[in-house]
Amino acid sequence: MELQTKFQGLVEVCEKDKITFQNGIPGFPEEEEFFILPVGDDEVFLTMQSAKSQELAFIIINPFHYFPQYDFELDQQVIEKLEIEAPEDILVLNIITIHDPFEQSTANLRAPLIINKKRNHGKQVVLNNEHFTTRHKIMG
Known part of the structure; x- marks a missing residue:
């Protein structure tokens, strides 16, 4: 299927690759379906594009590329x-x-963002860890 995106224009995506966030993500409860797309040939930066709203897309990273010591435990409920x-x-x-x-x-x-790769279910989890902030510099 074709998807109109914020950053990459019209792209071809597979329905099976859609990630479902059952209750949306914080600040966007109505946005429940996203696709993760590469940003050009770069494997570090990705886009999480809303399947519903062309203008809603987030730049995302694998944190372990920049923060190898990043570690936390998921609640059993998650x-x-x-x-x-x-x-x-x-x-x-x-x-x-x-x-x-x-x-x-x-x-x-x-x-x-925690994603079950097998089932394509996702959830943004807020950690109760004072060592992590919403603004960690990715360089230096």
Whole structure:
């Protein structure tokens, strides 16, 4: 199927790749379906594009690329809600805010996106960890 996106124009996506956030994500409760798309040939930055709203897209990263020590435990309630059966089913991503200059860009480590790769269910989880903020610099 074709999807009109905020950053990449019209792209071809597979329905089976759609990630469902049962209650949306914080601030966007009505936005329940997203596609994760590459940003050009770059494998570090991705776009999480709403399936419903062309203008709603987030730049996301795999946090372990920038923050190898990033570690937290998921609540059992999240594991059950996403139907996670094994650790390898989990994909962790974080929304970033791009700043100018780029070196000032930040990642939201306080509220990671947790995705069950097998079932394509997702949830943004707010962590109760004072070491993580919504504005961790990704450079330096």
